[in-house]
Amino acid sequence: MDNMSITNTPTSNDACLSIVHSLMCHRQGGESETFAKRAIESLVKKLKEKKDELDSLITAITTNGAHPSKCVTIQRTLDGRLQVAGRKGFPHVIYARLWRWPDLHKNELKHVKYCQYAFDLKCDSVCVNPYHYERVVSPGIDLSGLTLQSNAPSRFGQRNDTRAGNTWSINQNTIKRYTVKRSAPTPAPIPPYLSSIKYDGEG
Known part of the structure; x- marks a missing residue:
């Protein structure tokens, strides 16, 4: 038996439809089903020639990050954004919303230390593995x-x-x-009975 028949978890050798169906089962529900399916289909097709990265994505998503996984990369676009179903967004944010935090804001992600292609590292490829990022609350x-x-x-x-x-x-x-903004503290007035006292070092 193959891995698909034993665990119901696909591998990179399975058809795109099977992989997309499996990954759809793990989405968090923040986006519409249509948008989520288009986004996942687009990613799976981009990774079909990079089987090790596709397997890393499948492992990360189906185990909820329980096992270490490699970077899952796509080509960086000129403006850094990815268009899915007529909408543009940062790719690492799109997939982090799909599979981890549906209410995520784009400035709330910080990559983990071992991620080599994190979005903010400005590489030609961008890692979209949701488990290579941590959420930092704004x-x-x-x-x-x-x-x-x-x-x-x-x-x-x-x-x-x-x-x-x-x-x-x-x-x-x-x-x-x-x-x-803090303003400088206003000095307290000197009582009259102290105003005539001279301290050491004064004339």
Whole structure:
């Protein structure tokens, strides 16, 4: 028996339709079925001549990243974006949304150290293996429903983080961060009874 019949997981030697069907079963549902199918079909066709990379993609997706996998690369376009079903987007973001984070923003991805063709490395090829990227939550993202236990807000509804130079505004379990400019502290007036005192080193 071959691998397909034993585990229902295809290999690069199987037909594109079988591979696409298997990979569709692991999508996260953020995109329409039509868009997801077009995006996956496009990727599988690009990888059909690179069987080792196609096998790496299949392994990564069907095991949810449980096993180490190699870079899965496609050719970088002139503007860095990929067009699928009339829409343009960064390829690593498109496939990370399909298989990992459906609500992902394009500036929230950071590649893992062992990824050799990460998008931001500006290589001629771009790695679109979703498990070669980590999500970094953007400042100011809506974290509705977050339960605050320690660092509870003050009665004024704000907590100042002086180390980071930020104010966290807390309202109805939504946390937003914005940068505040600090002005120089105003020196306290010298009491009259101290104004005549001279210190060491003064004339």
